[in-house]
Each structure stands twice: as structure tokens, then as C-alpha cells.
Amino acid sequence: MNYIQQAYKGDLGFWKYTVIPVLFIGMVVLNMIAIEMFDIDQGQVIRDEIAKKGENLMLIESLATFVVFLAVLLLWVKFIHRQSLTSLTTSRSKIDWKRIWFAFFVWSGITAAYVFVGYLLDPDALQWNFKPNKFLGLLVIGVLMIPLQTSFEEYLFRGYLLQGIGAKLKSRMIPLIVTSLIFGLLHFANPEVGKFGNIVMLYYIGTGLFLGIITLLDEGLELALGFHAANNLIGALLVTADWTAFQTNSIFKDLSEPNVYINILIPVFIFYPLLLLLFAKKYSWNNWKEKLVGKVERPADIDPINEIEGIV
Template identity: 35%
Template sequence: MGQAKPMFLPMTPHAFILRAREGKNPFWMYLVGILLVFLANILGSLPYTLVASLRMAERPVPLSPEELTNPMALGLHPAIGLFLLLLSFAAGVLALWFMMRFLHERPFLSLVNIRDRFNLEKFGTAAGVWMALMAGFELVAYFMDPDNYTFTFEAWAFFPTLLVALIMVPIQTSMEELLFRGYLLQGLGLGTRRPWLALLLTSIGFGLLHGANPEVATFGPLILLYYIGFGLAMALVTLMDEGLELALGVHAANNVYGALFVTFPSSAMQTPALFTLSEYPVTLMTVVWVVATLIFIGFVAYRYQWQDWAKLWRPLAPASPAEEPLEE
């Protein structure tokens, strides 16, 4: 089975979405694809589930649901626990590769950009700029309330976790980006022919996916607006840049920062970060995130000379007058 060459140039309107036309796109195939990713995530979570079950059997007092996802509460080394927790996302990436190769029959990198060549410069720029923005605003937050920060560095826990996080966290974030801003954004964009609608639907789906996170139990359902907002920003960046590298860089940097530098008690990822917040200032951090996102979008829009913002609202032209939203 040969690999199709990209059919679109950077100036082609909606080039990233149109890459889906290089493969097969029946509606049922997307349903099967989502199911395969879901099943792969379940299979990938079995090692952690098995270890957690064995640890629970040794304890006279049952653990709370929050403690079950905290490797340290189970008595595991945090690096081992983090590795086991994130294996499910590695399985999800493999499922996506399988779907693209054998179901949709198009290149795996067609989920990433229009060139079949990963742009490391864009990924690195996005990760570096986002990390700098997070660190800068964190410094401001520290000076506003230094008592909220506790230095919790422990070498035996931090350095092994550092190695695992630098490998596994980008795999975790890449799976989410490939699924939502790659696979589903392209599929819904092709199916509805309306980029703005695909942007909105994938962002809502991304937010709902995080509904089981411990942050939601702590801060209430309104925190889902943060996840939806993050999805909107990453989808916008992906559509404007006609590629996923910027979103991949931001998401990886965002989660690596949370895993290694500053964490808080109800974080979905319990790790031995350098600093731990006594209390997560939701309002302040929401404002910080909005400002940082606007700065980032402004920076990359200028750097990469985004001009055609109207394409977000323009419908896709069908491949032929008879083309249906998703081919039967």
C-alpha cells in the first residue's frame, strides 16, 4: 500500500482539513476510529490498574478515588506511577497510527501538517514561548502571594520523574492533540465543511473529556470552561497555521510545566514538582491563562504571518458537486 503525497500547498484554503481527502472518509470509519482509541486507552491503563489493585489489597483502609490516581498514595515511586498512568496515551497513539494506516489509508503525518515532515522549529518555538509565559506569570503570582508556595524538591523523587515526564508527558499531550485537533478536526471539518463548527465541536468534546478530572470535583463544573477554552485556542492555532506543531508544543510545555515545576493538591497529575501550591487561585490563574493565550496567539500570528483569518468562517468547497459531508 503506497503512501499518498500531500495534495495541497500552504496557500490552499483549509489545506490542513483537506488532507483528510487523501484517504477514505466514510462516517462509520470515524465511529470505529473513536472506539478503537477508547479501547486502546483502556488496554493501556491495565498495567496501572493491576498494580493499584495489588497495592489496595495490601491496605486495610480503602483509598479514595482521588488517591487511586495518586501513585505516591499507593506507595509507588512517582516516576514509576507516572509512567504507568500515561501508558494509556501511548496505546492511544498506536491506535491512531493503526487507524490511519489500515482504515483511512493515508499517512499518519497527515494528522500533523500538510507536508508530511514534522516542523521541529515550530514545535520548539511554541513550547519555549509558552514555557516562558507560564514561568513569567508564575513569578508574578509568587510575589503576590509567596506564602501560597512551598518548595517541595526531593532529589530522589524529582530527577527520575523528570526523565519520565520529558518522554511520557509529550506522548500524553500528543495523543490528545492528534485525536482532537488532528483526527476529529479534520473529520468534522470535512464533514460539515465549516471550519468554525469543527473548531467549536472538538473544543467542547475536549472539555467534556476532562470532566472526570479531580479539578472538576474541587472547583466545580465551571472549570470545564478552561479546558474548552484551551481547546478553542489550540484548534484556532492549528487551523490558522495549517498544522499541529504549535498546538503540540504548547500542550506539551503546559503539562510538563505542571508536572515538574508547580503543582497543587487537586491536580490531575500528582507529581513531586519543585513547588506545591497550598491553594490554587482559580480566578487569578484564569486571567493569567487568557492573557498568556492572547500574547501567544499574537506572537505566532506575527511570526508566521497569518493573514487569512476569514478562512475560519468560509465553508470548504466540495471535491465534486455530488460530494456528501462524509462519503458513504
């Protein structure tokens, strides 16, 4: 059974796939509406909160919602869908932690190298911001909570919704596009949008598309989990800026004006394709067309009553 077909191992039901996404997406959308209606300067709000609480406490508060939603999602899948965590994660017989760590360390290395090369080329752009005690607090918070935040997003979009929409519509391409668009657009209220403009959506949607593609090609969520954790954790530890959603006690503080080429175009159009080629070679991916745009069939060994009563 392929990755999307893992949904058939649980109790299907289209309404079941709407509850958690509607709660989470609704919360984000209401926040966006409030920001727009009351003309809230989100950057100023973040700065004011940091001035009162400090970066580390602010980070904990920012991540806490995602940790709660991850727990709710996994409990919902276990008790409402009666689906295992393994089948939500991968088409393999067990979760491949080597894949998670491989993606994590590869993207961590690329991210760190990218930052330090940038520092060598333009040292005035990055200010040394290292404060041992505060950084240690950030390190503990980051290691404990950021992977939970990124795991929620992966399990929701590249796991739960990709499987649910794919099983409902018997398609691979439609859930890939839909989840990538939703994932990207939910970042619309981030402070980065105000700084870059709408072109930053290319990065968010492009990242969602990349993560969806590697999930479908690898028939599992492991690479996406590792990549996303590295992206947020290493980024939070290495660089902060006054215009980012995560403002942390990182090693460097970016004083430069954001650059579309450096921050958006190079990662999306150079790094992501290179990673695709690396993963494809390492894991011997083949039959790309079928895996990305092929139909999803009900497995022959699944009782059709489950499909009729659950999805329709």
C-alpha cells in the same frame, strides 16, 4: 490544499472516524459514570495509590493508556485510512519542527515565569518540594511520556476529528466547536473540577478552542503540539498540588486554595489572546474569517468516487 482537506489524501469513510474516538471517549465516560454511581472520592483514590506506589510509578500508569492509544490511532490512520502522518499533522510538505519547538519554548517560558513570579509575590503559597532523585525520575518519565500523552490528544481532537468532521460536513467552524466541547467535557472527571467547580470547564473548553483556532489559522498541528507538550510537561515539573490530576515530584507544591483568576481567567483571557497575536505576527496569518468559518471544498484533483464511496 488546506489542513482539513488533507483528509482527502487518505481513504475516507465516516464509520472509520468513529471507531477510535468511540473507544477512547467511551472509556472516559464509563469512568465518569463509575465515579458518580459509586460515589468514588477520586482525590482519595489518587492519594492511596500514591502512598502504595509513589508519584513516579503512578504517573507512568496514568500516562500509559494515552501512549497505547496514540500508537493505535497512528496505525489506524496509516493502515485503515491509508493517510500519511505528515498529512494528518500539517498542510505543509513536511512537518515543521521549528514551529513545534517555538510554541514549546514560548509557553514553557511563560509558564515558568508565571510560577516564579507567583512564588516571589506569595512564597507561603508554594512549598519547596525538590528531591533530586525523585525529581530526576519525574524528569525522565515526563520527557519520554508526557509529550506522547499530549500528542495523542492533539492528533485525536485537533487532527483526526477536526479533519474528519470538517471533510464530512464541509465546514471549519463546526469541527472547531465540536472538538473543543468534547475535549473540554472529557476533563469533567478530573479532580480539579471538584476543587474549582464547573467554572473550570471554561479553562478546558477555552484551551481546546484556542488550540483549534491556532491549528486552523496556521493550517497545521505543529503549534498545538508544542504548546500542549509544554503546558503539561513544564506544569508537572514545576508545581504539584493535592487536588490536581497529575501529582508529581515537582519543584514546588502548591499549598494555597486554587484561585479562579490566577488558574483560569488569566490564562484563557490574557495569555491565549497574546499568544494568538504573537503567532499571527510571526507566521503572517491572514484571512482569519475564511480559515475559521469558511467552507471546506473537495480538492479538484481528488477523484469524487473517493468522497462518495468513503464519506456518504
